[in-house]
Amino acid sequence: MNTSVPPIGPVNAAAQAALDRQAQAVLAAGRERAERAEAAVRGGTVPDGAVCHAATMAPPAAPQPGTTAKFGTGAVRSNEVEDLRYDLITPIGLREVARAYAEGAKKYGDFNWEKGMPVHDLLNHAIAHIYRFLEGDRSEPHLGHAGWNLLAAIHSHEAWPQLNAGTLRGPGCVRPSDDRSGASQAPAKTIPTQHELRAMEDAELSDAQIDEMAALAARYDGPNTPTYQSLARANRRLIAALRATRRR
Numbered sequence: 001m002n003t004s005v006p007p008i009g010p011v012n013a014a015a016q017a018a019l020d021r022q023a024q025a026v027l028a029a030g031r032e033r034a035e036r037a038e039a040a041v042r043g044g045t046v047p048d049g050a051v052c053h054a055a056t057m058a059p060p061a062a063p064q065p066g067t068t069a070k071f072g073t074g075a076v077r078s079n080e081v082e083d084l085r086y087d088l089i090t091p092i093g094l095r096e097v098a099r100a101y102a103e104g105a106k107k108y109g110d111f112n113w114e115k116g117m118p119v120h121d122l123l124n125h126a127i128a129h130i131y132r133f134l135e136g137d138r139s140e141p142h143l144g145h146a147g148w149n150l151l152a153a154i155h156s157h158e159a160w161p162q163l164n165a166g167t168l169r170g171p172g173c174v175r176p177s178d179d180r181s182g183a184s185q186a187p188a189k190t191i192p193t194q195h196e197l198r199a200m201e202d203a204e205l206s207d208a209q210i211d212e213m214a215a216l217a218a219r220y221d222g223p224n225t226p227t228y229q230s231l232a233r234a235n236r237r238l239i240a241a242l243r244a245t246r247r248r
Contacts, residue, residue: 096143096147097148100147116156118160118163118167119164119168120168122153123149126147126153129142130146
């Protein structure tokens, strides 16, 4: 390593040599202090005159339940995230996903997606973005959008089981309607199917039943997907028709 001190302004050779000797002395003193500090840690004692940082002087601590002695300084900490490596997540990919979150928040509001989006719809959008990227389309950040949808699908699958019940294949690629494993069950009835709507038109419903349907429709704030919104509109039309019939 070059330890000579570069001259600052015009200096003579003797002055430069004196500066070099001073720099060498400082480096030698630093090496000596480091060696003595390491000897203190290995031997459990601190030699006279040694100057050590508090972290290097700490004796090794005995591992405690739920912790792991993983640092050479003797420091211990919880090992509860040993199977999670957040530090390995790519900052470039995360940046693009964060950009997709910002775009969605600006367009729809911060937590619009947490009103509820089913896994199958999120996967459909993710796959569409991936194939647009593979086609060579660079008109928008498709990979970042695909990543957003995949993260949201993971969230939806874990946080909203009722929303996804009956919409995903079961083990062995069994279609949802044939799945008897218990993984897929009939979805919670927030809005009726088209078949149920037609059956309601012919049914003799009481005023209380109609009011209950109206209250349900008013509270409904489901995913902003064409299928769900179409059913919600049909539900509202049916309620209006039933009430009109009652007034006659």
